[in-house]
Amino acid sequence: MNRYESRHVRTDHLQSPGEVFRVPIWLGVASTVGLVSALLGDGVWDGLSWVAILAPVAAVVWAWRGREG
Amino acid sequence: MSTQAWSWIHKWSSLVCTVFMLLLCLTGLPLIFQEEIEHLAGVVEAPPMPAGTPNASMDRIAQAALERRPGDVIRYMFWEQNEHPDITYVSMASAVDAPPEENNAVIVDSRTAKVLDEPATNEGFMYVMLKLHTDMFAGLPGMLFLGAMGLLLVVAIVSGVVLYYPFTRRLKFGALRTQRSTRVKWLDWHNLLGIVTVVWLLVVGITGSINTLNRIVLSLWQMDQMAEMTAPYRGLPPVTQPAHLEESIRAARAAVPDMTVSLVAFPGTMFSSPHHYTFFMKGNTPVTSRLLKPALVDATTGKLTDSRDMPWYVKTLFLSQPLHFGDYGGLPLKLLWAVLDIFAIVVLGSGVYLWLRKPKAATVPKTRVDGVPEPANALRHTNTDEVAQ
Numbered sequence: 001m002n003r004y005e006s007r008h009v010r011t012d013h014l015q016s017p018g019e020v021f022r023v024p025i026w027l028g029v030a031s032t033v034g035l036v037s038a039l040l041g042d043g044v045w046d047g048l049s050w051v052a053i054l055a056p057v058a059a060v061v062w063a064w065r066g067r068e069g
Numbered sequence: 070m071s072t073q074a075w076s077w078i079h080k081w082s083s084l085v086c087t088v089f090m091l092l093l094c095l096t097g098l099p100l101i102f103q104e105e106i107e108h109l110a111g112v113v114e115a116p117p118m119p120a121g122t123p124n125a126s127m128d129r130i131a132q133a134a135l136e137r138r139p140g141d142v143i144r145y146m147f148w149e150q151n152e153h154p155d156i157t158y159v160s161m162a163s164a165v166d167a168p169p170e171e172n173n174a175v176i177v178d179s180r181t182a183k184v185l186d187e188p189a190t191n192e193g194f195m196y197v198m199l200k201l202h203t204d205m206f207a208g209l210p211g212m213l214f215l216g217a218m219g220l221l222l223v224v225a226i227v228s229g230v231v232l233y234y235p236f237t238r239r240l241k242f243g244a245l246r247t248q249r250s251t252r253v254k255w256l257d258w259h260n261l262l263g264i265v266t267v268v269w270l271l272v273v274g275i276t277g278s279i280n281t282l283n284r285i286v287l288s289l290w291q292m293d294q295m296a297e298m299t300a301p302y303r304g305l306p307p308v309t310q311p312a313h314l315e316e317s318i319r320a321a322r323a324a325v326p327d328m329t330v331s332l333v334a335f336p337g338t339m340f341s342s343p344h345h346y347t348f349f350m351k352g353n354t355p356v357t358s359r360l361l362k363p364a365l366v367d368a369t370t371g372k373l374t375d376s377r378d379m380p381w382y383v384k385t386l387f388l389s390q391p392l393h394f395g396d397y398g399g400l401p402l403k404l405l406w407a408v409l410d411i412f413a414i415v416v417l418g419s420g421v422y423l424w425l426r427k428p429k430a431a432t433v434p435k436t437r438v439d440g441v442p443e444p445a446n447a448l449r450h451t452n453t454d455e456v457a458q
Contacts, residue, residue: 009241
């Protein structure tokens with residue numbers, strides 16, 4: 001492990017729950033919107049559902065691309 | 070509650086349900102695409118006929134099925150208006166009160182009343198997947214057991230969210246430390262995939278558990294609303310020769326004009342009374358197509374008895390179905406369902422791995438370290454140790 005890697009994944013301070021859960025909460029909101037919207041209607045509602053539920057998947061792809069090393 | 074307590078809850082709730090959850094995630098994967106797989110496998114299609122060809126009388130369609138399987142009785146007939154508009158599916162059994170699993174299917178062309186196929190319903194890959202997924206071939210006890218495992222999954226998810234904080238408060242969101250030990254790598258994957266699938270897995274887990282209660286919900290509805298609607302018929306001998314199917318379906322359509330008939334349950338079946346056809350009507354929006362509305366028609370006269378909205382507990386069950394199956398937003402939603410299902414499999418697998426490869430450090434913290442204010446430090450120590458590796 002080198003210093004660069006350490007800074008890459010670690011924060012310089014102990015985070016508060018608000019900081020730790022900020023992104024997960026937004027992903028949870030997106031998932032909820034996605035799960036509900038396709039129930040409300042077809043067409044645009046389905047499209048919104050796909051985009052919203054894609055958010056958690058996209059977050060994983062983003063994390064994987066930015067993985068250490 | 071201390072982190073150690075949450076850790077204990079997470080460990081045990083997960084360990085108990087993991088094997089079953091892996092089974093459910095793996096068998097659920099092909100089930101997401103059941104419709105597509107059936108289509109590829111070549112289900113029977115109605116032959117093309119000029120548009121607007123009128124449908125045969127329901128009585129003739131029923132007659133065709135009864136002639137094909139003399140000795141059997143019809144229990145249900147249903148329609149898939151969008152996928153197969155010209156087909157009537159008939160579900161028959163040796164007796165009206167035969168076990169619910171008995172399902173001798175006859176597929177009839179709705180326009181000509183000709184039998185198109187008699188597909189086997191209790192064999193093949195998809196059937197095995199479905200049985201493993203719903204009751205593990207163990208009937209109602211198996212189904213309820215899986216429902217209980219679903220509730221343990223909920224406990225595991227909630228405790229996992231609580232533990233996410235002590236494990237990641239030194240890490241940026243999405244940190245994947247792949248260059249250190251294999252354990253750190255899988256810990257990060259477990260945390261990342263676990264936290265991004267929380268809402269989806271909670272919804273699929275809870276609605277799955279609700280779905281395991283379907284027989285119970287059905288009995289409740291029978292004793293409650295169905296008993297009220299059919300009160301005047303109490304004590305009358307059951308109808309053994311139901312007639313006037315065409316007249317009855319017209320009466321149901323007239324009673325609920327804005328909906329289409331999706332299923333008819335014959336007298337004496339689980340979904341009806343001993344004296345009625347129960348027509349289940351569906352609307353044409355994603356929600357109303359799930360919230361079936363029953364219309365009861367007297368099977369000796371063909372006249373409507375009653376039609377009411379389902380009580381809240383049946384509506385809850387009905388809405389739990391799409392939210393569990395993921396079949397309400399087209400193929401893209403099914404694909405996302407599959408991706409999230411695979412994420413869940415990785416969370417389960419990595420969870421087992423992390424438990425098997427538990428580092429020594431994780432057992433140390435039972436001895437309190439002086440000068441550390443909270444007793445929660447088990448995980449922080451573990452975590453810091455791992456970071457330092």
